[in-house]
Amino acid sequence: MIKNELRTLGIDTVTDGTSTGCKWFASGEQIISFSPVDGKTIGQVTASSRKDYNKVLEVAETAKKIWADIPAPKRGEIVRQLGDKLRELKPVLGKLVSYEMGKSYQEGLGEVQEMIDICDFAVGISRQLYGNTIHSERPGHRMYDQYHPLGIVGIITAFNFPVAVWAWNSALALICGNIVIWKPSEKTPLCAIACQHILADILKANKLPEGISSLITGDAEVGRWMTADSRIPLISATGSTRMGRQVAMTVAERLGKTLLELGGNNAIIVTPNADLKMTIIGTVFGAVGTAGQRCTSTRRLIVHESIYDQVRKSLIEAYKQLKIGDPLDTQHHMGPLIDTDAVQIYLNALAKIEEQGGKILVEGGVLEGAGYESGCYVTPVIAEVENHLDIVQEETFAPILYLIKYSGDVHHAIDLQNNVSQGLSSAIMTTNLREAEVFLSQNGSDCGIANVNIGTSGAEIGGAFGGEKDTGGGRESGSDAWKVYMRRQTNTINYTTSLPLAQGIKFDL
Ligand code: UN1
Secondary structure (H helix, E strand, O other): OOOOHHOOOOOOOOOEEOOOOOOOEEOOOEEEEOOOOOOOEEEEEEEEOHHHHHHHHHHHHHHHHHHHHHOHHHHHHHHHHHHHHHHHHHHHHHHHHHHHOOOOHHHHHHHHHHHHHHHHHHHHHOOOOOOEEOOOOOOEEEEEEEEEEOOOOOOOOOOOOOOHHHHHHHHEEEEOEEEEEEEOOOHHHHHHHHHHHHHHHHHHOOOOOOEEEOOOOOOOHHHHHHHHHOOOEEEEEEEEOHHHHHHHHHHHOOEEEEEEEOOEEEEEEEEEOHHHHHHHHHHHHHHHHHHHHOOOOOEEEEHHHHHHHHHHHHHHHHHHOEEEOOOOOOOEEOOOOOOOOHHHHHHHHHHHHHHHHEEEEOOEEEEOOOOOOOOOOOOOEEOOOOOOHHHHHOOOOEHHHEEEEEEHHHHHHHHHHHHOOOOEEEEEEEEEEOOOOOOOOOOOOOOOEEEEOOOOOOOOOOOOEEOOOOOOOOEEEEHHHHHHHHHEEEEEEEOOOOOOOOHHHHOOO
16 A cells, blocks of 8 residues: 555565664564554564664764764754755655554645644754853853763654654754654654654665664563663653653653653633533544544543533534545545554553443444454544543543533632643633633642643644653653753862862962
8 A cells, every 4th residue: 555655765574673773673572563454464673682772873983982072063964854855755754653643644745744843943943052151150161061972872662653653853952962763652663763764764865873863672671672772861751641650750760860741630620711622523533533542632621511412512513524544645634543452552541430420421332344354443432520530630542522511710620730740731712801811820730731722632843742741751852851861960170270160269378
């Protein structure tokens, strides 16, 4: 189905999954890449063995010194070339993302656009790695802080954004002077291989050595090699809270740094002052986009009692219009879940909703018949629930939307919204300035992202992306997230002929 695209991206359907740049090798287990679109095998990848991993680290150790010595704007130039290449390959890579991961082609293109955007952003930042100048308390002294690269950045990514999250991390890590080692999800290895090829070709054309960007593939065990490895000062990991906790503990034990972007349980508050047309569009896209498999997907809709029945009715109507099927066919709003395990998790969640006293308003189910042979297509669900149910507290990576009623003023809705362990994205639909400002205030939303009259998903790369509490506290992509990829050094220079001590201490010999 995507033979031509694979050819354009330089991917063989039987391929090695370890690379230090242009060199490809691997001696581990076999990973099969299945498309959830039609259940067909796309390719077979040999995963990394411990021996392969050690080789990658050896090459990385040499490359990191060379790369760190290249001036930051010149490193930015490499990232600029990456952005240009991605512009050229956007339709091809977008299609592979759609076919291997199952999101709609539009969303596949959107994901590649995020890669392009972060490259542009990083190029600009490569000339703005500013530190502060500080006035010394001693005469004839100069003080400043400066940022240096950390060395090696390990990147662990999830299947749901199989290319963009690598780009957010790599573009910034690279301009900051780090080299990168990426372990993608074993569910989307070909997307990763495509990205590695694209960057490796650019590095080669610029006569840069092996090891500036490396790829390792495999299961959680391969991830553990990275997290336990003190040669990798920063691990940036995206995935479930359960996975993030493991990563955090292992990296903390060696006092390394982590950047964690974990689960969300994102809500939209709909107040009596909401624009209902915008609310319905924002909610439906947030809940069924990427088949509910974004960490920013809308999971809860917290609606004021005065408009509850109206919103419920409109949503049920909107869900009837949804077309589910091949994500490469632009008529369809929603494609499949990533695999049949994800389907099982969705079915278990539906059973739990009923067991725990929730009421299903829009029925779920697994689609069968022509076009649905992969067994990964499900229907999106709306359930009427109370916020405190155990199942509502969990992040189920599927198109299940919980409808929750609130009464009283906006503070009650905010309390419900904050009353989960996760803290990634949140939104309020209101045309009332007071409600919006209360939501954004210090005692308002406790999430890393808080939007007004926008849904919970689809953040722009220019803002720092991430969240609080069980979401892990990390920030990626825009704003000053680049600082996470660098170490800060404070420098004090004495240009006098005496040696005054700080704090006025006298120490005469
Ligand atoms: C994710 O699901 O891990 O805000 C990332 C969004 C996208 C990124 C989601 N820009 O929905």
